[in-house]
Amino acid sequence: MSEQQFPELLRELLSKYYLHSKSIERELYKSELKFRSLLEQLTDAIYFTSVDGKFIEFNRATVDLLGYSSDELRELNVEATYVNPEDRDKFKAIVTANGEVIDYELKLKSKSGDIIDCLVTSTVRYDSKGVILGYQGIIRDITLRKKAESLQRAKDLAEQANKFKAEFLANMSHEIRTPINAIIGMVHLLHQTPLSSKQQEYLQAIDSSADNLLQLINDILDFSKIEAGKLQLENKSFSIRKVIEQLVNTMRFKADEKAIELKLNIDENVPESVAGDPLRLNQIMLNLISNAIKFTHAGNITVTVRLIDTINDKARMYFNVRDTGIGIAPDKLNHIFESFTQANMDTTRIYGGTGLGLSIVKKLIDMLNGAIMVKSKPGNGSEFIFEIDFTITRDAIELDQASSNDSGIPEIGACRMLLADDYPINQLVTTELLKHTWREMIIDVANNGKEVLELLSKNDYELILMDVQMPEMNGLDATREIRKLQGPKAQIPIVAFTAYATTGEVDKCLEAGMDDYISKPVDPAMLCRKIVEQLVKRNYQFPDPSAPKLAIEGVSPDLSYLDQMTGEDSELKFKMINIMLEETPTELELLDSYCKAGNWDGVRAVAHKMKSSLQYMGLKETLELAKSIELAAREKVDVDQLPERINNVILTCKAALTSLSAELEKMQENEG
Amino acid sequence: MKDKQFKVFLVDDDTKHLIMLKNHLEKRSDYDLKVNIFSNGENCLDKMHEQPHVVILDYYLDGIKTDAANGLEILKKIRLQYPDTYVIMMSGQDDLKVAVATIDNGAYDYIIKGESAYVRAQMIIDHIIENINTEEWRKNVKVRENILVTGFILLGLVLISIALYDMGVF
Numbered sequence: 001m002s003e004q005q006f007p008e009l010l011r012e013l014l015s016k017y018y019l020h021s022k023s024i025e026r027e028l029y030k031s032e033l034k035f036r037s038l039l040e041q042l043t044d045a046i047y048f049t050s051v052d053g054k055f056i057e058f059n060r061a062t063v064d065l066l067g068y069s070s071d072e073l074r075e076l077n078v079e080a081t082y083v084n085p086e087d088r089d090k091f092k093a094i095v096t097a098n099g100e101v102i103d104y105e106l107k108l109k110s111k112s113g114d115i116i117d118c119l120v121t122s123t124v125r126y127d128s129k130g131v132i133l134g135y136q137g138i139i140r141d142i143t144l145r146k147k148a149e150s151l152q153r154a155k156d157l158a159e160q161a162n163k164f165k166a167e168f169l170a171n172m173s174h175e176i177r178t179p180i181n182a183i184i185g186m187v188h189l190l191h192q193t194p195l196s197s198k199q200q201e202y203l204q205a206i207d208s209s210a211d212n213l214l215q216l217i218n219d220i221l222d223f224s225k226i227e228a229g230k231l232q233l234e235n236k237s238f239s240i241r242k243v244i245e246q247l248v249n250t251m252r253f254k255a256d257e258k259a260i261e262l263k264l265n266i267d268e269n270v271p272e273s274v275a276g277d278p279l280r281l282n283q284i285m286l287n288l289i290s291n292a293i294k295f296t297h298a299g300n301i302t303v304t305v306r307l308i309d310t311i312n313d314k315a316r317m318y319f320n321v322r323d324t325g326i327g328i329a330p331d332k333l334n335h336i337f338e339s340f341t342q343a344n345m346d347t348t349r350i351y352g353g354t355g356l357g358l359s360i361v362k363k364l365i366d367m368l369n370g371a372i373m374v375k376s377k378p379g380n381g382s383e384f385i386f387e388i389d390f391t392i393t394r395d396a397i398e399l400d401q402a403s404s405n406d407s408g409i410p411e412i413g414a415c416r417m418l419l420a421d422d423y424p425i426n427q428l429v430t431t432e433l434l435k436h437t438w439r440e441m442i443i444d445v446a447n448n449g450k451e452v453l454e455l456l457s458k459n460d461y462e463l464i465l466m467d468v469q470m471p472e473m474n475g476l477d478a479t480r481e482i483r484k485l486q487g488p489k490a491q492i493p494i495v496a497f498t499a500y501a502t503t504g505e506v507d508k509c510l511e512a513g514m515d516d517y518i519s520k521p522v523d524p525a526m527l528c529r530k531i532v533e534q535l536v537k538r539n540y541q542f543p544d545p546s547a548p549k550l551a552i553e554g555v556s557p558d559l560s561y562l563d564q565m566t567g568e569d570s571e572l573k574f575k576m577i578n579i580m581l582e583e584t585p586t587e588l589e590l591l592d593s594y595c596k597a598g599n600w601d602g603v604r605a606v607a608h609k610m611k612s613s614l615q616y617m618g619l620k621e622t623l624e625l626a627k628s629i630e631l632a633a634r635e636k637v638d639v640d641q642l643p644e645r646i647n648n649v650i651l652t653c654k655a656a657l658t659s660l661s662a663e664l665e666k667m668q669e670n671e672g
Numbered sequence: 673m674k675d676k677q678f679k680v681f682l683v684d685d686d687t688k689h690l691i692m693l694k695n696h697l698e699k700r701s702d703y704d705l706k707v708n709i710f711s712n713g714e715n716c717l718d719k720m721h722e723q724p725h726v727v728i729l730d731y732y733l734d735g736i737k738t739d740a741a742n743g744l745e746i747l748k749k750i751r752l753q754y755p756d757t758y759v760i761m762m763s764g765q766d767d768l769k770v771a772v773a774t775i776d777n778g779a780y781d782y783i784i785k786g787e788s789a790y791v792r793a794q795m796i797i798d799h800i801i802e803n804i805n806t807e808e809w810r811k812n813v814k815v816r817e818n819i820l821v822t823g824f825i826l827l828g829l830v831l832i833s834i835a836l837y838d839m840g841v842f
Contacts, residue, residue, distance in 0.1 A: 565692060565790075572695055579687050587735075602738060608764065609735030612688050612785075 045139040048125065051132055053078040053088070065141055067111035083107040083115055095122050095135060108139070117146045176217050178423060181521035183210045185429030188524060191560075192436060194667050196568050200560060208250035212286065214521065226363045233367060237393045238278035240317065241266050244305055247282055251289050260293060261300035269307040271315050274390035280364050281388070285319065287357040288384050292323035296381070299324030313392045324381040333374060337362040409528045412438050412535060413543040418455055420446040420475065421467040421497065430465065433524045434531075436556075449473025453481055456489060463534055467497045468509060476512040483513040493534040497522065556659040558618025565616075570667075577664050580613050584657055587613075588650050595646045603642065604633035607649075614653075617660065622652045678703055678801055679724040683710045683746065684762070685735035689785075693728070696790040703801045712737050713746030720754055725804060726797055728783075731763035731770050744774055751778040758800045760793065 039046055045062035049055055055062075055073050063070055066081055079085040087106060095101045100123040108116045122137030187207045195203065248264045255262035285303070292301045304320040328336060337358050365372045370388035415438065421427050431443050444459065446452045448470040456464075464482075468475040479494055496509040496517040509517050515537075516530050535542070559573075566573040587610050594602035607630040614623040629645050632638045680697060684690050690709040697705050708724070710716040712733050727750060731743040747759055761774040762783045771782045781796050783789050 565787075569695070572691070575691060576688055579691065583687060605732065605734045605738070608732050609686050611764070612686050616688065 045141075046137070047139070048134055048136045049078050050134040056134060062139070065110070065116065065139060066108070067114075072111075081108050081110075083109045091120070091122075092135075095124055096132070099124055106139075115143075116141055117143045177214070177520050178426070180210055180214050180217075182423065182425040182429060184214075184521045185426065185433065189429065189432050189436075192556075194559070194663070194670065195563065197563050197566075198568070200563055205250065205253055208246075212250065223360055226360065226367070234277040234279060235275055236278070237273050237275055239272055240270055240274060240281070240305065240390070241272070243278050243282050244285060244303065247285055247289065248303055251286075251293065254290070254293050255301065258293065258297065260296050260298070262289075262293075263300055263302045265302065265304045267304075267306040270305055270317070271307065271310075271390070271392045273393045274315060275393045276388075276390045277368070280368065284361050284364050284386070285321070287361045288321040291357060292321050292325060292382070292384075296323045296325030299381070308387065310392070314389050315392050316387060316389050318385070318387050320383065320385045322381065322383040327378040327380050327382055328374070328376040329378050333376060336374065337372075409437060409525075410532060410542050412441065412532070412540070414440045414442060415462045415535070415540070416442040416444070416460065417531075418444050418446060418452060418459075418461045418464045420449065420452045420464065420470065420478070422447050422470045423467070426467070426497075430522065430527075433522070433527065437524070437528050447471075449475060449478030449481070452478045456482065456492070460489075461492060462538075462540060463531060464492055464494045465497065465531075466494055466514070468505065475514075476508060479509075479512040479514050491538075493538055495530055495534060557656045557663070559616070559663070561618055562616045574664070574667070576616060577660060580616060581657060581661055581664070584610070584613050584653060588653055591646055592650060595643055598639075600633040600636060600639060600642075603646070604630050607633060610649075610653075617656050619652060619656055622649055622656075625649055676704065677706050678726070678797075678804075679722065680705050680707045680797060681710065681716055681719070681724040681727045682707060683713055683716045683727065683733065683743070684730040685711055685733045685737070685740065686730070687711065689730070693790055693793060697794055697797065700791075700794050702798050705797070712740040713743065713749075714741065717746065717749055720750065720757075723754065724757060726758045726760065726800055728760045728762055728793060729779075731761060731774070744770070744777065747774055747777055747779055760796055762789065762793070 039059040040061075042059060043061055045059065045065045047055055047058040047062050055076065055078065058070075058073060063073065066073065068076060079088045082088050084107070091101070091104065091106065094104070100121075102121045103119045104122070106118045106120050108118050110116060119140040119142055120137055121140075122135050125133040125136055127133050184207065187203055187210065190203055191200075191207075244266060245264065248262060252262050289301065289303060301321065301323045304318070304322070306318040306320075308316040308318045310316070362372060365386050365388065368388050370386055372384065372386035374382060374384050376382035417434070419427060419430055421430065427445050431445070434441055434443060444455055444461070446455055449466075450473045452464065452466065453473075455461075466475040466478065470478075473481075475496055479496075482492065482494070483490055493516075494514045496514045498505045498509060498517050498519050506517055515534055518527055518530055559577075562573060562576060566576065587606050591603060591606045591610070594600075594606060607626045611623060611626050611630070614626055625645055626649055629642060629649065632642060632645075682690050682693055684693075690711070694707040694709055697707050708719065708722075710719070713729070714737075716727065716729075729743040729746055733742055733746070734740045743761060743763070747761065750757055750759055755778075758780040759778070760781050760783060761771070761779040762785060763770055764785050771784075774782055780800065783792050783796070
């Protein structure tokens with residue numbers, strides 16, 4: 001190598017170095033560019049700040065997040081972006097102490113003042129000598145996630161509240177139904193004791209009020225049912241006139257209290273018997289009339305029922321409830337049929353109410369394919385008018401009101417039953433109701449499921465009547481235990497008393513192994529029917545119904561008509577009963593002998609004369625029978641059926657007379 | 673109002689009805705009523721000479737006495753002998769044809785048996801008695817008027833005779 005070669009080499013080296021350093025610079029620049037674009041593309045904000053709180057460097061996401069321009073941000077003190085500026089010192093202290101902080105929750109504030117929920121991860125920057133230069137970190141915006149979380153929480157809460165509401169409704173209906181059951185049962189029993197007409201009247205008022213209360217609870221349940229489209233309409237024969245008259249009579253007490261006149265106009269043309277849902281019609285009218293009474297302070301309320309038109313067997317009925325009350329403002333008229341709405345927010349405070357009444361009315365009328373409208377002027381009163389179509393029927397209405405004295409209920413003799421109920425009043429009510437129908441029945445009482453099992457192991461029963469809700473061991477558990485037993489006792493029929501109106505309860509009963517259920521408040525006739533049904537299924541040996549003594553045991557007279565006619569005059573009542581006791585046997589003998597002799601004119605005369613006794617004894621069905629006998633004997637038609645009908649009348653009357661003389665003795669004892 | 677007693681006859685083969693209606697009328701009427709009861713029309717006719725103001729007659733009367741005449745026959749006999757007596761007929765709901773026949777034969781009114789029958793009977797009787805009273809009052813007024821007029825005529829005659837005497841006619 002020559003000396004001349006060295007500078008060449010050096011130059012070459014230098015130029016290589018130069019090129020190299022250039023490429024390093026370029027590489028460096030490229031690398032920085034790469035990171036920068038990476039930073040810019042990140043959706044999380046990345047920043048460097050100085051110790052005194054200036055933004056030194058930051059990416060695009062930081063600008064977007066905080067809403068300041070880059071220049072504004074560089075001028076800004078970091079503290080200005082904190083919702084609570086003192087948080088900055090706390091944050092600095094934590095970072096400095098630990099060297100880093102991960103996912104620290106902070107509330108920042110954008111330029112427009114929006115609050116941003118953030119997670120901040122940050123570390124401290126030192127220089128080579130270990131002096132703090134500033135801080136660097138990543139900010140993640142979690143506002144949306146927070147919102148979603150709180151939405152979820154709200155949704156959970158709402159769902160839970162809804163569940164609570166359903167449970168509350170079910171529980172409330174149970175809690176209220178139990179005492180109402182007792183009231184209605186007691187009233188029923190009281191009705192069977194001798195009462196003055198005044199007492200009868202008051203008792204009637206208690207009875208209908210209890211019924212209405214029950215109706216109210218059903219209202220609330222109904223509303224939910226209608227909302228869910230689960231309400232079933234009944235279709236049975238009833239008398240519109242009777243439903244409305246009864247309702248207006250019960251409402252009259254309320255109207256009298258406020259000294260409002262309650263007028264009822266039912267047109268003569270209203271068909272006597274129609275098919276439809278009397279309960280719902282009652283519910284609609286009850287709501288409208290009680291609203292009218294509620295919002296009227298003076299004047300009168302007029303209820304009008306008319307037949308508009310009859311097309312084939314369809315009768316279009318017109319109902320109108322007009323009051324002279326406070327009226328409704330024109331702008332509220334459109335809203336009064338909406339749920340939870342009353343004409344004025346003050347209304348709820350002053351007049352109370354659920355605000356459900358009219359909305360149920362509207363929904364029910366819609367379901368009955370009717371239409372309702374309202375006319376009102378504030379201060380002048382309101383008028384609710386609705387029209388519904390009914391199908392005209394010719395059925396006898398009386399059948400619906402068949403009482404527990406119904407001859408359709410067979411005698412069951414000394415049948416032994418177990419009644420399980422934890423509520424003493426209900427124990428009494430049920431026992432008395434049953435004994436009223438079946439005098440020879442033996443009823444044992446258990447207070448809970450455990451007692452049921454104990455008693456069942458000791459004694460033989462034909463049937464168990466079991467309340468579902470009982471302490472210690474409820475009816476469902478007791479039933480499951482019974483079904484697990486060995487031997488025939490496991491098969492004993494069990495009928496549940498349910499106070500829950502929800503159908504879920506019924507399913508639970510049947511799943512647990514119960515045979516049938518009856519819902520509270522207990523309808524005596526229904527209870528008896530269900531018991532007989534179960535006994536028939538188990539091939540219970542009913543006492544021979546042809547044995548006259550037993551066949552007539554179940555008939556007891558209902559003296560309410562007599563009470564009504566004699567008023568407070570017990571002397572007159574005794575006199576009447578004595579006449580009936582004296583005369584009726586002779587009449588029965590005459591009836592029998594005329595019948596056997598084929599003397600239909602004689603039969604006609606006696607049957608005619610007996611009608612008043614039958615009416616006073618309250619034997620409605622027998623009265624109808626006597627009427628038909630009288631008619632047949634007079635017109636000489638269907639005479640071949642007369643002996644059987646007459647025999648029926650004779651049997652019923654004899655039974656009624658036995659009870660009547662017992663009743664007379666009791667009354668005389670009471671009178672002293 | 674209770675100063676005068678009015679006599680009412682009830683005829684029905686149903687003792688219970690008789691007692692109830694008698695009780696109702698005697699207690700509830702605005703007037704003092706004396707109510708006699710008969711289980712058949714024949715017995716009632718025997719006592720008609722007592723001249724009751726009102727007779728309430730049931731249509732069917734053969735419930736006890738099988739050959740008893742019916743209300744319509746009794747009505748005809750009463751109207752014949754005592755045309756001034758008010759007769760109210762009573763019957764069951766299904767005998768509307770009978771109602772027309774009884775009104776045609778001079779019954780004052782017709783009551784359908786049933787819950788409101790007693791009240792209706794009482795109202796009709798009260799109305800009849802009002803009529804009787806008004807009628808009597810009118811008669812009294814007439815008599816008084818007649819006495820007054822006669823008095824005035826006599827007075828006039830006396831005055832004229834005095835005047836004539838003074839004038840020396842006599």
